[in-house]
Amino acid sequence: MKLSFLDPLYARPGPWASAYLDTSRDIEDPDKAIELRWRHLRESLSAQGADNATIAALHxxxxxxxxVSGRHGQALFAAHGRLALAEELPEPPAADSARVTSLPDVLPLVLQHAPDIPYVAVALSRVFAETDLQEDVAVHFQAGRWPMSRVAPEPSLSHVGAARDWPQNAFAVAHEVENLRQWSDAETIVVRSGEGDVWLRGVLVNHLPKSTQQRVVTVPDRGRPMAETGRAMLEAELSEILWGTVNERDRTLMHRYLAQRARHPDTSEGMAAVLTALQRGQAHALLLNRPVELPETLWTGPEPTHITLAEPDLHDLGVDFGQQEPAGAALVRALMGTGAELIVVPREELPLEGGVGALLRYHIPYA
Structure with missing residues (x-):
């Protein structure tokens, strides 16, 4: 997973105020609940030394x-009186939190972006025109990146035409779906239709290029809403299909990592090996197990590559004075500063020593 969505947070220095809060709207009087949650976070930020202008920007x-309807949350980041990034979270945080740190506390946000799978959702249905009662075919389609698009969906497109003309209309619809797939670089195309309506989806899928047909997953219409307010189309179906998966690029990098680990286990796995790779700018990608089990803090210096387990180790990097930062924040800054990627992988699929591994750009033995 590439981390370019974090660029606004590394364009200016800290200190940073980072806040994560539950903004779900599936409860009675959600505005009051959100106000109370924010009040506690605001008091915490003030106690940690955040200035009034920065708190106001978050507020x-x-x-x-x-x-956005249903369960969800927000991640907010501000510094020096300016809001730098605000993102909706598909899942509310396990607990509301607010921190003032030199580095933005971004790991909880990054984890919600994973596995970052591009897709296209298509919903087919039969409807009756109110004027002449003729049967129509309605098609709605939407691109997204799972799971963040659950609460930040792209605009949807639609087509309605007479059912008798569907064999001809399906060609134009398939062309639009294919254009959307190419624009979004979608790996999966989820097509929903009535349980017994094989004909509708069959005609559409057959008009898609062969390479795209191989990416189609069909699901039956079980009467679920096509989309809740402010949420992705076919969210429930997408969750069933994409839950626990990894995107194609990350899967390719994981295969490369496994081959590397087989040859060079000592420089591929564990926190010591990862930090060495980041210090050298040698890491192409960091592999991180979920659930995450990192040290509470790491030591950092002025540069992204200044990252160690203990303060004395910074001196070996030429850093006289360092500071402790949340481990996730320090690791992500190092990835951003060295152009490395992040692969979040379920522990049961690929257990890693210390929960971390590094895919290297090149290999050199430890000095």
Whole structure:
């Protein structure tokens, strides 16, 4: 997974105020609940030394996702009186939190972006025109990146035409779906239709290029809403299909990592090996197990490659004075600063020593 969505957080220095809060709207009087949650976080930020202007910048963004229905959350980041990033979270945080640190506390947000799978969702249905009662075919389709698009969906497209003309209309619809697939670089195309309506989806799928047909997953229409307010189309079906998976690029990098680990286990796995690779700018990607089990803090210096387990180790990197930062924040800064990627992999699929591994750009033995 590439981390370019974090660029706004590394364009200016800290200190950073980072806040994660539950902004779900599936409860009675959600606005009051959100106000109470934010009040506690605001008091915590003030106690940690956040300035009033920075707190005000966060305050203006709290609850701005009110158009998103159901369970969800927000991640907010501000520094020096300016909001730098506000993102909706497909899952509310396990606990509301707010921190003032030199580095933005981004790991919880990054984990919600994974596995970052591009897809296209297509919903087919039969409807009756109100004027002449003729049967129509309605098609709705939407691109997204799973799971973040659950609460930040792209605009949807639609087509309605007479059922008798579907064999001809399906060609134009398939062309639009294929254009959307190419634009989004979708790996999966999920097509929903009535349980017994094989004909509708069959005609559409047959008009898609052969290479795209291989990416199609068909699901029956079980009467679920096509989309809740402010949420992705076919969210429930997408969750069933994509839960626990890894995107194609990350899968390719994982295969490369396994081959590397077989040859060079000592420089591929564990926190010591990962930190060495990051210090050298040698890491192509960091592999991180979920659930995450990192040290609470790491020591950092002025540069992204200044990252160690203990303060004395910074001196070996030419750093006279360092500071402790949340381990996740320090690791992500090192990835951003060296152009490395992140692969979040379920522990049961690929257990890693210390929960971390490094795919190397090149290999050299330890000095």
């Amino acid at each position: 203006a963004a709290v609850g701005s996702d009110r158009d």
